[in-house]
Amino acid sequence: MNASDIKSITTKVTKKWTTQRKAEERRRDIVKGVRKRAEEARIAVRNVRRDAMDRLRSGERDGDFSQDESHRAKGQLQQATDGTIARVDEAASTKEEEVMQV
Secondary structure (H helix, E strand, C coil), X not given: CCHHHHHHHHHHHHHHHHHHHHHHHHHHHHHHHHHHHHHHHHHHHHXXXXXXXXXXXXXXXXXXXXXXXXXXXXHHHHHHHHHHHHHHHHHHHHHHXXXXXX
């Protein structure tokens, strides 16, 4: 092996390493975006829950339904919210794993 062969090999290895590093950085950026979108989805779900809770309180105050019905509906709403947030978290986790695989 002469000096030009070594330089050629070194250049190829360096380019490959740099490309792999940039690809990993890009994957990490994508994961950050996934996490951001998941948080936005959780916030949206909580906002829907808040609006529904406000309507339940208003309906209870106005006498549209009883306190027991309101309490039962609030429990169901909370269960639905928890389930939806769990699905968002699961989808985000799955996507993060998928993106980070080489």
